[in-house]
Amino acid sequence: MAAPLVHGERMLGVLEVLxxxxxxxxxxxxxxxxxxxxxxxxxxxxxxxDRRRLAGVHGGLDPDGRQTALYLVESLQRLLETAPA
Numbered sequence: 001m002a003a004p005l006v007h008g009e010r011m012l013g014v015l016e017v018l019x020x021x022x023x024x025x026x027x028x029x030x031x032x033x034x035x036x037x038x039x040x041x042x043x044x045x046x047x048x049x050d051r052r053r054l055a056g057v058h059g060g061l062d063p064d065g066r067q068t069a070l071y072l073v074e075s076l077q078r079l080l081e082t083a084p085a
Contacts, residue, residue, distance in 0.1 A: 001026045003038035007046040015041060 001019075005012040015038045019026070026034075 001031060001034050003031075003034045005038055005042040005045060007042040010046070012042050012045050012049075 002014055002016040005015055015034065017034060
């Protein structure tokens, strides 16, 4: 049995369940259960992927990049403090 791992419009992969016995067949209720599980797994994978992406963006700056980002934030803060209300 196999079910797509889809979240929104994005295909994340395929969930496949192998049965060790050759003569066993999957029922429709088992396929429905697999599809439900695949939907939940896709949502969990999407959350993990988003968190990793955000950690890379926010936590992965090298020292020069961090200094540049801090300079830009401080410049924006000064600009906002001196702007007329």
